[in-house]
Amino acid sequence: MTTSSSVNPDLDWSQVRETVRLLNLAVAQTEMSMKEGDESVDTLTDAFTTMVARVQVIEKMAKSEEEIDTKQIIEQCEAVSDEMHHVIQAFQFYDKLSQRLSHVSHSLDALGNLVSDSGRLYNPTEWSILQEKIISKYSMPAEHHMFEMVMQGKSVDEILKHVVPEVKSKDDDVELF
Numbered sequence: 001m002t003t004s005s006s007v008n009p010d011l012d013w014s015q016v017r018e019t020v021r022l023l024n025l026a027v028a029q030t031e032m033s034m035k036e037g038d039e040s041v042d043t044l045t046d047a048f049t050t051m052v053a054r055v056q057v058i059e060k061m062a063k064s065e066e067e068i069d070t071k072q073i074i075e076q077c078e079a080v081s082d083e084m085h086h087v088i089q090a091f092q093f094y095d096k097l098s099q100r101l102s103h104v105s106h107s108l109d110a111l112g113n114l115v116s117d118s119g120r121l122y123n124p125t126e127w128s129i130l131q132e133k134i135i136s137k138y139s140m141p142a143e144h145h146m147f148e149m150v151m152q153g154k155s156v157d158e159i160l161k162h163v164v165p166e167v168k169s170k171d172d173d174v175e176l177f
Contacts (some may be wrong), residue, residue: 005151006127015115018127022111022134025150026104028159032142033100035160040093047083047090054080096140103143107134
């Protein structure tokens with residue numbers, strides 16, 4: 001593997017290699033976004049299914065001719081409230097998805113501008129400036145980690161194995177956006 005890069009170019013430096021690295025970054029970000037999206041949709045599906053079942057239990061208790069056990073109804077309502085907390089967290093994936101895809105779009109646009117400019121295409125400094133511009137827009141640690149791995153020449157598969165999706169724990173505060 002070559003150690004030549006836009007930051008430290010040598011005679012082996014190649015704008016083609018830099019282009020491939022940045023395209024791999026876009027692929028990795030897109031793949032990570034799709035994975036997080038799938039996980040969030042699964043969470044939403046499970047939460048809504050659980051909430052429907054709990055509401056049906058509450059309805060059955062309320063319609064029963066037996067004495068209403070308010071303690072059980074309160075427990076069911078609290079459980080529905082907990083599920084709603086999970087639903088709100090799962091919906092936050094959209095914000096991260098939007099951010100990540102916006103970064104991919106801007107990166108690909110900037111890459112296209114550089115590649116189409118023959119005055120900048122063969123200049124390692126221009127590639128370094130582009131990379132700095134790309135990473136400066138990142139706010140999520142996973143994106144920074146992906147970027148570093150891409151610049152080290154890692155494959156998309158290697159990146160996806162090492163970059164853990166940013167998942168909120170169940171104890172985190174709900175952050176509405």
